[in-house]
Amino acid sequence: MTAVSRKAEPPSPAVELDYRDLFNGSPSGYIVTLEDGTIAEVNTTFANWIGRAREDLIGSSLLALLPVGDRIVYSTHALPQLSVGRSFAELAVDFLDADGTRLPALISATRQPAEGTRPALDRVVVFNAHARRLYERDLVRALRAAEKAEAARASAEADVLEKQAALREKDRILQESLAESRRKESLLQTVLDTVEVGVSVVDEEGNVILTNSRQRFIQRRALPPGSTQANECELLIFGPDRVTPLPPELRPVRRTVQGQSFSDQLVWFGTGDQQRAFSVTARSVQRQGGFQGSVIAFSDVTGLVNAVAAKEDFVANVSHELRTPLTSIMGYLDLALEEEEEIPAHVATSLKIALRNSEKLLELVSDLLSAAAGPSSIKQQSSDLADLLRSAMTSAAPRAEINRVKLVSDFPAQLPAFVDPQRIGQVIDNLLSNAVKYSPDGGRVTVSAWSTGDSVHFQVADTGIGMTAAEQTEVFTKFFRSGTSRKAAIPGVGLGLVITKNIVEGHQGTITLNSEVGRGTVFTVRLPAAG
Structure with a gap:
């Protein structure tokens, strides 16, 4: 009987291996792609790591999972190596998770050539490099810190030497400055002791x-x-x-x-x-x-003050001496004009002209005396400021009509104040007369008044020619007249506002102004309220 030889069979493995389970349960990520980067297979480890479903990743492009910079590196470095050498190792890239967060990784890959109907496949292994990246960063940071410390030490040593030299130089400069300061102090004291101030x-x-x-x-x-x-x-x-x-x-x-x-x-x-x-x-x-x-x-300024006082006395004395002959002249002119029907017409006309000019001269003399007298003749009493304002507006109405100026009142029916009615009436007349006079081409003059408990205020505002800032500083100076008023030939001698200010201050009050060229002027007076 002939023995039949049989082919030896390979021994059965001791353990059955589930390669798909090993593939998906690997601690590293695995990606299988086509030559163009299309993902053909991916393990669960990688899908979980980047927070995407495995089914969604298959069929997508590996390049889409990389930031733009890494995508360029993969296309220009990794793919050519796979084509030529069929592998590359440890390329550092970042993957983008579902939220767009960068996940550092190291990738290596090999290419399995096409065989029969099966296309070429790239097998990519992905290692999570987060800890390594942190370690590398810490190492680089430590190296840089060491370099900075060494540079700082060298710089500090150089600074110490430089500062020592600077201190020596500063000490020299300080000594020179101290000597110069003492010299200047002596010079300053000499200058101060020389001046007459x-x-x-x-x-x-x-x-x-x-x-x-x-x-x-x-x-x-x-x-x-x-x-x-x-x-x-x-x-x-x-x-x-x-x-x-x-x-x-x-x-x-x-x-x-x-x-x-x-x-x-x-x-x-x-x-x-x-x-x-x-x-x-x-x-x-x-x-x-x-x-x-x-x-x-x-x-x-003793000499200057005494000279001003002497000038005031002279003006007052001359004005007082002028008043007596002026009064006499006006009296005789009035007597002569009482016989107007018995004298020739041309003589009567001349006498009237002389009388008008005498009246103007007497008014000027009265203003000079008022300016020189100051507020000494003020006698305050309980008064109604509203009545004084209404009376002044009535008196100013004819002149306002000639100048085509509209008068506007804005004050209550009664406004008690503790004032000298005659002198405050003079103040209102002066301000209202100026407002009308300096609005030669028409406009509006508004007279307003109000009370604030412990004081009363009245205001005269016009829309006239106004004043410059320089003119406003001189407006309360005797005989001052603005350049605009002189050019416009507006009559006046520059005493009205001086008298007004004296009267207001004699009442323990204040007067202020606000003016703008071409826009008008506003005078505001504050006076004590009723006692």
Whole structure:
């Protein structure tokens, strides 16, 4: 019997392997793509990692899962290597998850050539490189920090040497500056002691930190009898009337401590024959936006004040002497005109012209006397300001009609005030007359008034020719007339507003103005309310 030989069969494996389970359960991601990057298969690990369904990934493009920069790198570097060498290793790329978040990874791939009807396939292995990327970043950061520390050490050493040299140079410059400062201080003190103006520099608390010999002499003039030194509150300083002691809050140094800057404050130092007038000007010193003290200058204006007073007395005396002959002339002219029917017509005309001119001259003399007298003749009493305003508007109506000016009233039926009705009536007449006079081509003049409890106000606003800013500063000066009024030949001598201001201030009131060329002027007067 012939034995039959049989082919040996391979031994059965000891363990059955589920390769698909191994494929999907691998800790690394696996992607199988066609040559153009179309995904043919992907394992569950990769799909879960980027947060996309496996079914959605199959048929999509691997390139679509990469950011633009990595997509270019894969197309220009990885694919050519697969075509030529059929593999590449550890290409660092980022994948985009479903939310667009970048997921760092390292990929390696091999290409299985086409066989029969099966196309070429690229098998891509994906490793999660998040921890490695962090480690690399930390390492780079540590290296850079070490480089910076070394650079900082070298820089610090160089800085120390440089600063030592700078300190030596600064010490030299400081010594030179100190010597120059002492020289300038001596020069400044010499200059200050040379000028004929008293100068004091005070700090923010009013303490004198610099003064000149002239100012020290002025201070001694104001010392109380028997005193060798005193603070400002104890000095004999008086107001413009020479007899009223200046209140502490109005004294120059106290005003500067309050941060005020001012010009031409008139004060009198001392008493008796030694009393002198000073014009005080102060300017605050600002440093880094804060008040650091003030510079105060005291100019002796005794001669100027006495000259102005003498001029006032002269004007008043001359005006008083002119009034008597003018009154006599006007009386005789009135007597002559009573016989108008018995004298020739041309003589009567000449007499009337002389009488009108005499009346104008007498009015000018009266204004001069009023300006010189000031507010001394004021007699205040309870009055109705509304009545005074209505009366003034009635008087101004004919002139307003000639100038084609519309008068508008804006005040209550009654407005009590504690004033001298005759003098305040003169104020209203002056302001209203000016408003009409300086609106020669028509317009509107509005008279308004109101009460604020402890005071009453009235205002005269016109739409006339207005004034420049420079003219507004001079408007209350005697005999001042604006250039526009002179060019327009508007009559006047420049005393009305001076008299008005004197009367208002005699009532312890104030008068202010606001004007704009071509737009008009507004005068506002504040007066005490009813007592």
